[in-house]
Amino acid sequence: MILLLDAGNTRLKWGLRQAGAWRARGALERERIGDLPHALRQALPAGQGLQRILFCNVAGPEVAAAVAQALVPLSPGLENFLATPEAAGVRNGYARPAQLGADRWAALVGAWNQERRPCLVVNAGTALTIDVLLEDPERPGHGYFAGGCILPGFDLMRGALNRHTAQLPLAEGDFAELPRSTDAAIVSGCLHAQAGAVERLYRQLPPGSPCLLSGGGAAQLDECLDPALPVRRVDYLVLEGLARVADLPAVA
Ligand SMILES: Nc1ncnc2c1ncn2[C@@H]1O[C@H](COP(=O)(O)OP(=O)(O)OP(=O)(O)O)[C@@H](O)[C@H]1O
Numbered sequence: 280m281i282l283l284l285d286a287g288n289t290r291l292k293w294g295l296r297q298a299g300a301w302r303a304r305g306a307l308e309r310e311r312i313g314d315l316p317h318a319l320r321q322a323l324p325a326g327q328g329l330q331r332i333l334f335c336n337v338a339g340p341e342v343a344a345a346v347a348q349a350l351v352p353l354s355p356g357l358e359n360f361l362a363t364p365e366a367a368g369v370r371n372g373y374a375r376p377a378q379l380g381a382d383r384w385a386a387l388v389g390a391w392n393q394e395r396r397p398c399l400v401v402n403a404g405t406a407l408t409i410d411v412l413l414e415d416p417e418r419p420g421h422g423y424f425a426g427g428c429i430l431p432g433f434d435l436m437r438g439a440l441n442r443h444t445a446q447l448p449l450a451e452g453d454f455a456e457l458p459r460s461t462d463a464a465i466v467s468g469c470l471h472a473q474a475g476a477v478e479r480l481y482r483q484l485p486p487g488s489p490c491l492l493s494g495g496g497a498a499q500l501d502e503c504l505d506p507a508l509p510v511r512r513v514d515y516l517v518l519e520g521l522a523r524v525a526d527l528p529a530v531a
């Protein structure tokens with residue numbers, strides 16, 4: 280059994296994989312990382328241990344330490360997954376490839392290996408990331424991460440308005456094309472900004488390319504995207520990419 284871990288800034292997502300298939304997946308709030316061994320023991324078939332742990336972390340050293348600590352009783356040792364210039368058939372176009380968030384890189388690897396064609400890779404989490412994945416002009420059949428954007432996620436956007444103004448509440452409610460209340464104006468303003476950025480970056484792709492949407496905010500964002508956009512909702516895209524890397528034969 281292999282354990283794949285995606286530590287984001289809000290939640291830790293985990294997946295157990297065996298013989299190329301998921302045995303179990305789940306998510307924990309970052310304050311509940313101590314519950315990870317319990318969740319894993321419930322999911323692991325009796326008598327089965329972990330052969331390998333692949334850890335993708337963009338949440339900093341404290342979270343890394345908490346995860347390592349929680350896994351001591353189970354752990355064969357954590358392998359850190361980091362962005363590299365190339366992985367599993369995808370080339371990283373960042374000026375400094377190692378600067379790219381490991382979660383974005385894993386999602387891009389997962390996306391290419393699912394789609395094998397250009398796509399927009401969107402993760403609506405604590406941050407919203409919108410990444411352009413093309414076919415590599417230098418290596419047909421391979422993926423090329425051509426660049427992408429980082430925005431505040433929905434909660435960060437509406438939270439910033441609330442914290443830094445006198446009159447704006449922590450808005451709740453539904454999206455409206457043309458809002459007529461303060462709450463709707465804030466909720467819709469944040470979602471218009473996010474959807475607009477997705478639709479603008481989508482212009483970088485060949486017409487008809489899929490837009491892969493994942494993360495805790497995916498459903499909410501999906502509701503206000505242009506219906507003409509070919510959206511594909513993918514749960515746990517980062518874990519899919521990590522699984523692809525873990526399933527590869529080790530480089531000698
Ligand atoms: N039920 C929900 N309805 C609407 N939006 C939601 C919901 N749950 C989460 N979100 C939005 O999703 C974003 C964060 O999602 P979540 O807490 O699942 O983090 P995540 O996708 O695990 O991100 P990270 O990888 O950064 O931890 C926030 O912007 C939040 O507003």
Ligand SMILES: CC(C)(CO)[C@@H](O)C(=O)NCCC(=O)O
Pocket residue numbers: 287288337378379380381382383404406408429
């Ligand atoms: C953008 C986030 C926060 C998204 O989780 C993460 O991928 C990150 O910290 N990235 C590092 C910077 C970058 O990707 O350019």
Ligand SMILES: [K+]
Pocket residue numbers: 287288289404405406
């Ligand atoms: K994040």
